[in-house]
Amino acid sequence: MKLEGAATRGTRTGLDLTDPNFWRAGAISTTLVMLVVLAFLSIDSMRVISVGGAHVPRYDVVNQHIGYRYDWSRRADVPVIGGAEPLFGVTLTEAQATALVREGKLVIQSRACMDCHTFFGNGAYYGPDLTKSWLDPAWPQIWMPMTGKPTREEAMVAFLMHPDQYPTWNRRMPNLRLSEREARATVTYLKWMSAIDTNGFPANFGQTHAQQ
């Protein structure tokens, strides 16, 4: 069974659209070309998203103020690294910051945070997205008064250690028995993560942040 046109032309060109071999060659070559392109793009992407790359800051960025504003040339919200603002009032060396952020990641994986929350929009959708949670106005507006803590990071630690004691609505976060050390590491992780350039995700967060 051949297509009418292909049947007559097929005698000259040898092209038969119903021949599996023709499509097999197409499948193999298409796949190989795409894989090669993906390999090059991945090498370039790794350069950009490695720690210290164009979009992902070094871990000791937690010693600095992190701002967030709309960039008209990019047409997207971008993080702005500011002056000194040490976390918990302690300036960390790069090695100390790296160790703390690493422990924060272990907390996030061991407590399966991503099975209630999202990071960069990935994970589960029961709790809010945490990509820019360090910058969120809820800490100064709600949880600092509620926990009676003087700084954002201390309010976050108090909340993370006993989330069931500081509810804000009917969906509450369960107590995952974080030690103080684990809670501090998590806060460090969240501050570092808020400084990652996410091409403007989540939507319109920069405007809210600017109004604070």
Place this chain on the structure above:
Amino acid sequence: MYRSQKLSLRYFTAAIVLFGVMILFGLLSALYYLYPSMLFNVFNFSTSKILHIDTLVIWLLMAFMGAVYWYLPKELGREIEGMWLAEATFWVFCAVVAVVALVFVFVQYGSASEFSLWFINQGRKYVEAPRWASIGVVAVMLVFAYNVIGTAVKARKMTGIMWVLVLDLIPLLLVYLDAFPAPTNLSVDLYWWWWLVHMWVESTWEVLIGCVMALVLMDVMGTPRRIVEAWLYIEVMLVLGAGILGLGHHYFWIGTPRYWLGIGGFFSALEPLPLLGMVVHSIYDAGMHRMKTANRPAFFWITAEAFGNFIGAGVWGFMMTLPQINLFSHGTQWTVSHGHFAFYGAYVCGVLAVFYVAKQKIAGVDFLDGRAWRWSFALFNFGMVGMVMGLLISGMAQAFYGRAIGGSTLMAFTQASENPWFLAGMYARMGFGVIFALGYVVLVYDLLTAPRRALVAQPAPLEPA
């Protein structure tokens, strides 16, 4: 019946049991949204959700393996190589799944240590199973690959479908190796994690189910091999041609360079093409055979698979894949709507068709039909479409109120989640979820009951004899 087909039946049974567990924890997870105080500090939403999505992966994987063990000896005309190993592996696989599930239920989470990642919970979506269990899965897949390749070598015979299957197993296994590392840098972590999740769900699994569907089509409709193979190659070309760089639609917001917005948007917009091709293929085939088939439930599920894959994975995915929309829809119930529809259409429907092929063989009838399967077919489809619509409404409420108007803060998330539109969608999802679960009950009943004599008779021929 070949010995490996008996093993298939065991895999199908395990898959159906896990399918039930998945539905159970799906209903429980949905209930948390309506009664947030339920089981508070006792059994977390996260654990329920993990059991819902991990059983999904495992039951589909088991069903795929069962399908391959079913068709492999028929395709190559010889018993499977390394059969005893395959049989032992089945029990190992079941034991691993059971232990992991028990640890999830009773331990739930650990402290911030490598020990937790090795023995309790890795906390990475879809691959939460601790590392020891992931090693178990790799071992199972290696035995599976050995069975397939070893049999082909011993039989000194390869068909086009077998080549696609064997070559597909290599990336399927390779990307799973990303189930182990835990890089501190989340951008790098998610970059490779998507190679695993995307390359499984949107590439290698699509190819695998394409092979299985090709085999089922020849079996149920008697489609000639030449046509089936040409279609399979076209599908592989389009699935991988669009899907490999379609990976880019996961690289919009994780810290990756901006060019992914264009590349990911463009190629993922092409991803529905092969799925549309499947719809055309199935309509063409059904027309060629004037809807005559030896196995009516399998035929209906194949048709549902073609349409479900196109609408659920293709249309629903396209709806939210362009970065301008994805900025607002990504990470809301909108994503959940697409996820449910896509997994159901692309994989569940196809796997159910294979179950009915197996049922026909066991029953030993030339023509399989009945009444119960129609009920489960209707309940499943009605339940799924209802759930998907409910989730879509909730997701759109989140995108509009939480993201566009609210500016994506914690309080905006809260307010969007209390919006009447969001809640209406959640109640709808729960109700239709129960309907879907009823479909499962009827399915199990139907698969376990032998076909009645009266319904076994051949239908009247269409042409006057």
